[in-house]
Amino acid sequence: MKVTMIGVSGCGKTAYMAALGQVLAGGGGHPSCFSILPNQGCNYQNENGTDIEEEIDNISEMLLQVGDFENIIAPLQSYQWPDPTTQTTLWAFEVQHNNATVAYFDWIDYRGGVLNDLFQRKMREQEIKEFLAHVIASNAVIIMADSFRITHYSNINEAQVNCGARIINKLFQVYNKAFPERELIYLIVLTKTDVLEEKWKSNSYKALLERAKQVFLPLIQISATNRKWVGGMLPVSAVGDNTVKRTVQQLDNHRNIITTKDEIIAFPTPCNVEHVLFFTLGHTLRQMKTFGNEKIDRFNQEINYLMSHSNYLQRIFAFLTNKQDLQSIIEELRKERDQDLAVLRQFETHIECLLDIAMQKIRKVDEI
């Protein structure tokens, strides 16, 4: 499974990954019994089992770095922010349920600058193509936006520019125009809620969600008309409430540029981070279930059709012409269908469980 995470530089993508690692890969045991197991290297392996790093380089020119959860979890737990990533990073992990593998994840964290470059013709054509190819080839897209920047500016347009929503809206308008029939699972993740004033957080983040809806309105409008899109919105914090001391400085009054400095003052207790994974996994599995059921229906139709044509005459004909007889082909089809059914039964049990947990915190965009 492949998830693409996008957001402007500094919106909290790396801190989010560190928090996700702390919650699900820390060995603490999540109540849902789901956990993640970071893969050493990644979900790709060389045919002869060597030089995995070289393979990674060749997945894409843009994927220059393989993320290591340990490198980012350790600083967070020492009250320090993880180093910002300057490159597009691949986080590869396995999702497990009671220690049994549910799915392999390739979680691609795009460098923040990619969004600015995309519509300013600073990217080479090849890079733009690769970026769009990654979005298209993803089971889900995670859109990260700094909730402080969403709420700080009174002017909506200014907030859109500063939190990256303007470019993200534009990107999805292009996407919808180019691929109107394609299914899309997306989640708008509102980061850094730990530094928000109480008025934005009260009543289950009602004010923040309404504000974010205004900021991402063009995207949400597309989603409302395109039935193939499934979207949600979720406020998260990588460190939890009352753990951050923020200093804000107005740098240039004319351009309204602010600089911020955040200090972690208590042990991080991430908030809502696992729901992002559960949402994407739950919806993707649901999509797969539909796909799997259709596949099994096709098998059944084919088997029924062949059975109606299977008779002694056909067997004799097959014997004389040295061809495989229908009965054995039907048996093979049945075997494949039963294999698919077994896999389907294995993962479909997780779907409702994952979505139940996710939707306790996530708001569907059309319900805000």
Next chain:
Amino acid sequence: MIYYDVLFSRTLSRDYRWLVIPDGCSDSDLELLKKLFNLYDNSKKMFWNSLTLPFYCINTLYWSYLIQCNKTPYTDQHGRPTFGLYGIAVSYRFRRHFWLYLPVLLRYLKTINPWECYDYYDMDDHSKFTSEIHELDMKCCDNDISTFLPSDSTFPTLESIRFNVEGSESIVKLLSNPEIGLCNIAFGASVDMVKDFNFSIAVLASDTSQNCTNIAIDRLKQSVPDHGEIENETDIQHKSPAKKHRKESILDRFDPVLQESTYKKTKDQHTSQSLFMRAIKAIF
């Protein structure tokens, strides 16, 4: 000798990008330098406690680059430290001068603060600057260069050079050796840099630098030919791509995205489709 500035870094609100480049610098060169910066970025913790800065000399088809990677004096909009790659670029026309005056240029490189010439805050609004043209006074260089030559005419050996302050003096003396020709050099290289770049001289910067072995390829003389002698620029830059193979998951069979994406693997001959078609052929 004419040279230009190069600077790759981030500004207040905008991500890492090329800020200053010479006019005529190719995309492949910029990609190569960016790759070097990314490798520095991956291993930058090695340099934090060091009193000396790493430098790299990279020669491509049309340009020679002498660059450093370091932390900048600024933080970004989110209060995070920023890093940069900066240095000078010299056209192939001045390659021989570049090599001759490299020891002087290295001394000069240590004193460069790119942010003195380019305003950090001003650059936030601009996408890319074309470098100003600088001219090196060679007469002054001739006087300077004699100071690097060892008095007893013996030059340091690469094995004796460590990534530290003394090492930075020694490598300058080593490069003054007329026996050494134009080549790619890394003073402060990570293992990944050595793997990915064709360095003829590489002084490793590792946590256990006392035990590390530096790398010198036998043919130090003219290991990078002059312009016109290189048939394919990528020969000195990149490794050839290898095939990739994805781990299979049992869920892959139901992944609609995977069915269409580039990860799609060649399906086994006995898919339901081919089975069904074989059956149809058997009937008719």
